[in-house]
Amino acid sequence: MAKIPRSSENDYTDAMSQTRRTFLQQETGAALSHLGHYSIAPHTLAGNIENFTGVAQVPVGFAGPMRVNGECAKGEFYVPMATTEGTLVASYSRGMRLTREAGGITTTVIDDAMQRAPMFAFTNAREAMDFGKWVEQQFDNIKVASDATTSVGRLRNIEQYAVSKLRWLRFNFTCGDAAGQNMVSKATKAGCEWILAHYPKKIDHFVLSANLDTDKKHSHLNSLHTRGKRVVAEITLPKQLMTDIMHCPPEALFKQRQYSNMGALLAGSVNNGAHFANGITAMFIACGQDVANVAESSAGFTYAEITPNGDYYFSVTIPSLVVATYGGGTGLATQNECLNVLGCTGKGNVNKFAEIVAATVLCGDLSLGSAVVADEWVSSHERLGRNR
Incomplete structure (x- = not known):
């Protein structure tokens, strides 16, 4: 087969991307009419991709507002989520409404380390x-x-x-x-x-490396010792508020949590939560993160208690959240815009971003867990998640 065209001097240009699209159309017979529509300046992509040919467009929706009472993330945020899964943004928004009305989510980055082994x-x-x-x-x-x-x-x-x-x-x-x-x-x-x-x-x-650093794959070592940021998001939810918004009292959700813990144990899962990867992946794509790091970042732990007065304490711990607000894809046009919506551009904002990600994960797990208990999971996907 013929080699993909490239230019040693002007490879990151509109002309070269068009040349490659024409080449691929001729070689494969596939039409590439949408791939060539983009607003990113090709010269900004050096160091991010080779053989630049076009852009894969992923829909972006915003969930929220979400109230966060973090050490670094303080206030309300509209969270960008890039996904093709219907119901996802709506579900996270529902969790954000509940936690907002409960006073907000407390977030803490408790450890920080990146490795080579x-x-x-x-x-x-x-x-x-x-x-x-x-x-x-x-x-x-x-x-x-x-x-x-x-x-x-x-x-x-x-x-x-x-x-x-x-x-x-x-x-x-x-x-x-x-x-x-x-x-x-x-x-x-x-x-x-x-x-x-x-x-x-x-x-x-x-x-220099022999797999102990477990780059872009999960390990129990990461769960114990941290890779990237180790973040906790937690909240105590009033019983009546949960019942009014989620149609699910704390006792029912706590009971489901015990079933889910046992199911995760039986499966040998690296996560006893509902779907950490959904929120993390959607935010990673929108905000220019290395999406392969979801392999480590989606592992985690949920923990819950019924308080003496009947309220619901709930937390998520992400032990290996690999995130950045500088370098990689964070400086690209649309990704930087999404980070800017969160106030996470500029120096010293990576922990703020990590806290927002963890808070988002908590909202998603609360929403999905409640939907399962209230028997609204399938009906919501039927209503919002089917592309007929």
């Missing part, structure tokens, strides 16, 4: 153990070498994991407003180069 191999386990002790002693020097590669990334600590004669070093960084995967790869490489140059004994083999 190089692996070192030795002749035997004792040599690997000696290496681990040496790394602990040399942390300050390794940190200097790593931090020198970035203006905002900072090495926080190094975890160690041993199997046989192998030793993984899990470098944990804070990354400012960036998600940081590329940043920490460069920084970890520099730290490892310092190790390789200064360790006085033999290292049989070294590789």
Whole structure:
């Protein structure tokens, strides 16, 4: 088959995108009449995509307003959601109405770390153990070498994991407003180069990554130790308000929560909630996040209690929410507009965005859980979610 056309000098232009569309139409016979309609300036896409040919248009709706009482996110927000699933935006808006009338959602970012986990191999386990002790002693020097590669990334600590004669070093960084995967790869490489140059004994083999960092895939290690932001969103809902808006009293929703906990346990699920991935994915697409990070970010925990006066305490914890307000796709035209609606552009807003995402997830889980209990789940999808 023929190669896709590209230009070494002017590849990010309207002309080159048209050239590629024409080429693909000729090669495949498929019409590409919609792919070429876009408002993004092609020259802004360098570093975001190769062989730029057009834009996939995903509908965006806004849910809300949602009231958040966070450390960083304070006030009411209209939440952009890019999706093709009918009922989704309406369901999240319903949860936002309930939580707004209850006084708002409290949100807290309780941990922050992005990783790269190089692996070192030795002749035997004792040599690997000696290496681990040496790394602990040399942390300050390794940190200097790593931090020198970035203006905002900072090495926080190094975890160690041993199997046989192998030793993984899990470098944990804070990354400012960036998600940081590329940043920490460069920084970890520099730290490892310092190790390789200064360790006085033999290292049989070294590789910069060997799957312990679990980039773009979930792991229980992330649930325990955090990847990206670890965020909690929580609220106490008055009994009467739940019954009036959700047609579902706290006792019924709490009972369903126990059934759902058991079902998640039986299935071996990484999440005992209803649908974290729905809200996270819709916000990620709208706001220029790396959507593959939903693999880690959609894992999580829900927890509920009936209070002594009969109200409903509910929380969601997202242990590995990988988000950014700088870099990647966040600076592209439509994505930056959506971030701006949330007030999350500019320096120092990544935790604010993380709190808004977590609050949105809470609203979605409350709404869907209540719909299941009130037997409104199927009827709402029949009314709003079928594209006949």
